[in-house]
Every structure is written in structure tokens, then in C-alpha cells.
Amino acid sequence: MDTQKTPTHAAKKRSAAAQERLDQIVSAAVRLINARGFNGMSLQAVADEVGITQAGVLHYVGSKHGLLVEVIRRYYDRSSTLDDYLSLFHPGGAFEGQSPKIPEYCRLLVAENNNQPELVMLFQMLNTEAMSTESPLHEYFNDRSRGVIEPEPDVNWSVPEGIDATEAISCALAAMYGLEGRWVARPDEIDYPAEWSKFEDILFPLPLWEGYR
Amino acid sequence: MDTQKTPTHAAKKRSAAAQERLDQIVSAAVRLINARGFNGMSLQAVADEVGITQAGVLHYVGSKHGLLVEVIRRYYDRSSTLDDYLSLFHPGGAFEGQSPKIPEYCRLLVAENNNQPELVMLFQMLNTEAMSTESPLHEYFNDRSRGVIEPEPDVNWSVPEGIDATEAISCALAAMYGLEGRWVARPDEIDYPAEWSKFEDILFPLPLWEGYR
DNA sequence: GTTGTTACTTACTAACTAGTAAGTAACTTC
């Protein structure tokens, strides 16, 4: 639809203002989804938070589903840390020559998620709403979950003898998801990275995982 | 309000019919909460499923919040399996003299939950909606979660040297929660007990947990 | 300086929301 014409300086300035407004809308939507779920949230509530009319919100996102798409785009596809981690082991990377370790990767994820509780909460909420086949995100999250459990087969995880790397990741990420749910529900009570390091002692107990953590 | 008079035979019969109707309402509500969340579900939708009017539903539950209370009462407080498991070790119990084992308890939970996916899904949905402080269930689920992580201190779990029993339970239940979320989202793809037995090999690896499983 | 685009607003609609009030038919109690 949009012919890709090079924007002039002025056009850039205008679209930057529009971008900022869209950011406000998406941010408000995230807060409201976290509080009430996507189904329980209304465009009017988003508009009220941003300080424009509900029709003004629709001007930007077209429909409620469009808002969801925008939220997913902005917040989710930003975090693809497995590739980030693995790239450290590629030729020229900081960890070249070494092998990737599951507990190390998990710590990285935890550290990153610890800085964005709002995003973690959004993931929990939308992922849960997507359990139902009638959710517009059902397929999206199922594919995502499959991708997480069955990671690229060419990853050469360094694990102890007798440990199935795929199962170890699958289990660790399940535990991480469970812990994250507790954490975002009561962030004052739970120190997420500290709790995770205790989980590490269970998931990757030390005599067995010595040298693989 | 209700004076607790002994019901006659006829009154019993009547209240049994009412009980059945209430069951239908709660069952429909559970299906709808699973599909759209409590906030996304309407009393009208419940009424349509049951085949009565929306005012008819309100006759039974008083308000939407009343319906939630009814759902919680019926479905949740039914499953308190830790005490059930531990009672097997009390004097006269089947396991008297032995010590409770965490992996064994987990298998029990998994086996039970495997028979009630609808209830598992309900738990995931309400627990997630309860993350928000504005959920009427926020405190209820937080207390529940605290109770699960900090179990009765008099439980004498049998665990390997160097393993913290409380952390092991906490981590195992987090992993179970994560796996359950995947399972109820695509039950045809995932064999929950089979997946759990693989998780067991990660959470309770065999050289270490030999004799404690 | 006209022409177009952007970023909205007002005004509206049709459907739906939880909840209330006032019935009513069937049945129970006494």
C-alpha cells in the first residue's frame, strides 16, 4: 500500500512525532493488558491513559486486533536472545572455541528479563490467553513454544554425560517461566536472580554439572 | 442470612436440582474463563451455554464476582494433595515408617492433574490474571503460591546430601507449572506425564537422587 | 497558493455489559 518514498527532513520530523504517539499507545496498552488481559482491556482505557480520544487510538492501530499486533511487534520480537548468546561462539565472537553452556545461557536470560518485568508480565498474560484455540495468538505462541523446546539442532550444548541437552533446556525454561510468574506477581517479595541461582543448584547440581555451568 | 434448618426430603430434592443447575453454571463459566479469561467472559455467555437467561444466572450467583467465588470454591479448594500425600506417612498410613520423597509427590500431582486438564487451564488463567494487584484474586493466589513454596516446616522430606528440599520443591513446582502451560495449550502434541518423566531426569538426576525418588 | 497528507476530533451506531425490579408458575409447608 505504502509506496516506499524517501522521507524528507520535515516528513521525518512528523513521522517521529507519530512514532512517539504510537509508543505512548503501545505502552498504555501493555500496562492495561498486564492489569486486565487483552480481552479485559478497552480501547477507551488506552485513549484515556494517552490523553486522546478512542477514535484517535483507532487512527493509529485500525482495530483492537491491530493494537495487539503492534504490541507484539514492539515488545516481543525485540528479545531473541538465543541467537545473541550463540553468536558469541561464532568465529570472531568473545567465546570462540568454547562450547555454549545451558546454565550460562539461562543466567543471561534471567539477567535480561530481570530488567524488564513489564515485558515478562506481558508474556505471561498473552501466553496464557493464547492457550485457548480461540485466541488470535494461539498459533503464534504455540510456534514460539515449540521453537523453544526444539531448538536448532546444530547447537552443540556442552552438558554432562547422561544429560539430554534438549530436555535440560526445556525443563530449565519451564522452571524459569514458573518462577517469573511468581516474581511479577509479587516483585517486592521475590528477588528473581537470587531465586534463580537457587534453582540452578537444583537443575544443575554441582558434582554432576561441575565444569558445565 | 440463611438459617441452617434441617432440610426435609422434599427440600433435599429441590436443592439437589438447584445444585445441578449451579454445577451447569460453574462448568460453563470454567469453559468460558479458559477461553477468554474472567475479564473477557460475560454472564450472558454463561447463560447462553446453560440455556437460561442472564438474570437467571444472577439468581444463583448474585454478581459476576459471586460467580468467580463459586468457581474458585468448586474447582480449587478441591485439590489439596500435599496433605493427602503426607497423610500416607502418618501412623496407620500405607507408607508409615518411610519418608516422603519429592519426586514421588510430584508424580502424584502430575498424575492427578493429567486427569483434569480443564482445571489445570483454569488455574493457569486465573493465576495469571491474579498477577495484577487489581485482580480480586491477587491476594488469594499470592497466599497460595507462598504456601506452596514455603511448605509446612515439619515435613521431613528425604533428599540427597547437599540438596535443599524447599528449593527442590519450589523449582519442581515451577517447572511443573511451565510444562502444564504448554500441555493445556496443545494437549494433542504433548504427553504430559511422559514429558514430566523426562523433566524428572533433569530435576532429580539419577546418580545423585538414587534411592530418593 | 492550491493540493494533499497527517493527526486527530465530534458525532454516531449497534451490540453488549452487569445489575435491578417486578413479576409468575410450580412446588412445599403447615
Place this chain on the structure above:
DNA sequence: GAAGTTACTTACTAGTTAGTAAGTAACAAC
């Protein structure tokens, strides 16, 4: 058989929902 009680229904209200249509003021392009 009169007086409740139960299990609903119809009818209604006031507020909210997503979405549409038709503006309009500000600015940009040429």
C-alpha cells in the same frame, strides 16, 4: 387451601464496547 419459597422470566437501565463517517486545523509538497 392459604402462605411461603424457589427458580426462574420479562423488561428495563445506565454505562461501555469496537468500529464508522465525516469533519477540521496544521502542516508539507510543489
